[in-house]
Amino acid sequence: MIKQQARADEQQTGTSRRHFFKMLAGSPLLAMAYPGLSPAWQREVDRILARDQSASGRATRMVCADCGQAFQLPAMRPMRSSMPQAGAPQSPTPNALDVHLTGQLIDAPGDAINVWDFETVAHANTLPQHWNYIHMGVDDFETRYANRAGYQRLSLRPKRLGPDVPKLDTSVSLFGKRWATPLFLCPVAALEAYHTEGESGAARAARARGVLQIQSHQSSQSYEAIAEARGEPHWFQLYANQDWDVNKRTIEKVAAAGCPVLVWTIDLLGGSNRELSRRSQGSEGYSRPLCQSCHNHQPGYQRPMHRGVQGPPGPRPAFDWDYVKRLKDAGKMKVVLKGIVTREDAELAVLHGADGVLVSNHGGRAENSLRGTIDSLPEVVAGVKGRVPVMIDSGVRRGADIFKALALGATAVGVGRPYVWGLGAFGQQGVDKVITLLLEEFTMVMRQARTATLAQIGPQSVMPGATPIMMRDNRQGFGL
């Protein structure tokens, strides 16, 4: 049952700092108030002002969220030339290639040409600590890079002449339900950090396009509120607690709300070295008033999915494979294991009753020096031997990536950061456009390859390429 009550809960906790900063930036009292603001607040106001100026088409001064350094951003509309801006300080000269490689500050979702255009806007809209949280990879970002490089090293093998493919069928079946597309939205924590619409905004966009969505256990909003926004129950991702009763209560709660599939994340049981997040917490972390105002604005605040299911905080313990059965028995839901990257684990997962596996390295946020997931996929598919669906995420940024993953045996293909960039930039409409872009790219590749259905996409559709053609990332690490 979807409870109306939950929505009121969410609204109470979802007060937006962004709106406050916008209001302050637009106020005539700003000049008086500004000197008295903390440096962090001054930076936020600077960023809002800079965005407003850029929307009006003037070159604008930006402050880097990561290092605090001021730099010149090209103006949006008239910018598409390599001519230096009159009066601009020494700055990189903007030209179309720079913009293409690093994204541009667009004014509306419809202006986006690819998913990275949303990254730039989301960065400009987001508090530095929250940006660092989504942007980071562990250690030296090697796994993040590997995720992209893996797709780039895989080449397409299109067929040319043959029967016409006037109508493409992109639908796929998962656990008895037919989805319009193989694309899904990965579980990402705390989406209200990126937009006040949070998970519900993503849910509305995903539902409208027939896209599956997995809610994070660390979501900003409750299961019921998201399902209500979506208009149907969705999948739920679990971080298992050391206390079985906590897990049992959580599972019973989402099962009672109609959740059909539980996704158990098992790639973060030993900790992760999140240096970028630690750095930003060190300088302006949770102990600062700005951060405290949203994380601790209510005494004893807990994220919705942890309320009423009290249990000890602390490290996630090692679990054994028998836990899969325990989770299944507790909720009578299908259980998918998220984080499988080897053949051996794939075999064990199926042996112990997993209904599906999700090949994921958490978007490079769990361990450094892993292969890209597209490189892990073939051995996982070999281990599963067609007995359960194999899903994949991490580093998917293009429709061609979806095609490549399907060719190597995936049933469904997920994105994490890209839809959150869309959300952070424009809320639901941004997510909608991210989905649209990915699916348009995907169907174009399908048409080019003369594949009318997903079943026609197979190992013959791809082959190993030589080297990555182009890494998009710029000085700030955008474009991954």
Ligand SMILES: Cc1cc2nc3c(=O)[nH]c(=O)nc-3n(C[C@H](O)[C@H](O)[C@H](O)COP(=O)(O)O)c2cc1C
């Ligand atoms: C900001 C952020 C928060 C995330 N939170 C969760 C989470 O709560 N649970 C989870 O299983 N995975 C989480 N992930 C991992 C995603 O589910 C997914 O595996 C990953 O984002 C895919 O890689 P991509 O971002 O390169 O598309 C998170 C990822 C990001 C970027």
